[in-house]
Amino acid sequence: MARVREFDTEAAVEAAMSAFRRKGFEGTSVQDLVDATKVGRGSLYAAFGSKEGLYRAAVDRYRERYADPLVEVLRSGAPARELLREVFVDLVDEIVRDGSRQACLIVSAASERIRYDAEVGRSVRGATGALEDALTDLIAEAQKQGQVGESKGARDLARFFVATMQGLRVMGAIEPDRRSLMASVEVALSSLD
Template sequence: MARVREFDTDRAVEAAMNAFRRKGFEGTSVQDLVDATGVGRGSLYAAFGSKEGLYLAAMDRYRERHALPLVEVLRQGAPGRELLREALVAAVDEIARDGSRRACLIVGAAMERIAHDPQVAAHVRSTTELLEDALAEVVAEAQAAGQLSGKRGARDLARYLVVTLHGLRVMGAIAPDRDALMAVVDVALDALD
């Protein structure tokens, strides 16, 4: 008879995600994950197969918590320029509220794991493409409505905004100063014209 899992998998993934955000993949030991989740080593391995399996589950959770809500905001259909500002401000507000200076898991994965882990590379690519596609739609609509210049292609501007979002998260981990991050938002929006 199979043994019943005796812990809340969702809570364990959430705790692991936060541990990986604080220390990265390499810096987070299995003992750190045991301490963060409150789940024994054997149970973590039974549920996720490996530290890498738990990391991928944490990346999925990060996408659910951070990327998908942003995509939903972008698909609200409000006027394009205002919607782009709202999305960037929402990111700044989240960074400023965090206070613990946790890193962006997608940026961390791109820097630490993407070169030698195809599963992580695929995850980072798919999350980035999801954001880029949603931003490109909003930019194209804003250009068609005359709210943004058509000097640059919508896809190029969407990539620029993805870089801006990732940069905001990196800068927020360094110094979560809302005013400084909002100045970046203003410059980024001005650069769209």
């Protein structure tokens, strides 16, 4: 008879996601995960197969929690300039507010795991691709309505904004200075002219 799982896998993934954001994949030991989730090593392996399996679940949860809602916001139909400013200001505020300087799991997965784990690569590409597509649609519609300049292609601007968002997270982890981060935001937003 199979044993019934005696812990909340959703809560374990949440706790693991936080651990991975603080220390990265390589820096997070299995013992760190046991401590963070309050779940025994054997139970974690039974549920997720490996540290890598738990990491994949954490990356997927991060996408559900942070990336997917951002895509929905970008598809809300709000005016592009105001919406993009709001998205960037919210991002900078989140970076500055995060005293523990937790990493964006998409950024750290891209730099730390994408070369070694095809599933993580698919998840990261899916998250960034969905964001790029939503930005492209938002910008293309704004260009059609004459609210955004047409000197740059909508897809090119979308890629630039994705790179800017990820770059802000990296620079914010190094030095979360609101003034410098907002200066970069202003330069990025000027590309809409």
